[in-house]
Amino acid sequence: MVYINDWNEYQQAVEQLYLDSPKETRYVTSWKHSQGKLVLKVTDNFKALKYKTDQAADLKRFERLNRSLMLKMQNRSEPSEGEATTSSTPVSLSQHSHTPEPTSTVASAAESPANTTTTGKAQPSSKKKGKKGR
Template identity: 45%
Template sequence: MVLLSDWQAFVLAVRDMFLHSPNTTRYTMKYKRQSAELTLKVTDNVTCLKYRATNPAELKNVERLGHAFMQWTLQPSSASKNLPFDFLPSGTSESAPSQREGKPRRRRRGA
């Protein structure tokens, strides 16, 4: 079991684990109320990665990782090289889109 203290290293290791074995990789979350600590555990039955989030600001990253994990599981196996990976700071990910995709938002008048 590997306990990682750096969020970026944890996310990159999780992505590599998912690329290596997408059918067996899973994650769990556990919250300890007394110490206000959220523990993320990702495993593929061979390797186990853990990350402990103690800062409430890190919860947004945890939510984004869960969303990305769901996107990865819904992708066909032929597209595994192009996994969506757009929640790290810029300069960290090569496959992150540079612009927001979809329709541009309309501005309200008078605002």
């Protein structure tokens, strides 16, 4: 395995490797704390592409590569700067699912008259939970 030193060459090679064999391609990132290096490895079991960096500026490139690969995995394209981002962003589940409001008229335990005093404050239940006879 050889390290690719040029980022643009690495990114193009990674994206092409993924497009050639999307089901077999794996992407691994590792942080070597003792050396202060971030290592990226993309492989399809036949070809391995690696990139190693210790520069903080490369983190933005790393994020862009992650975003690009995730969009490719979802069969989406990156939106252009003038294009609205709503077409490429996933819609939250709360916008699609509708949970009806509860229509129950049963009062909760804290609101029931048996658990309130004359001042209206809720009193804890005196029942003990657990097994009897031990």
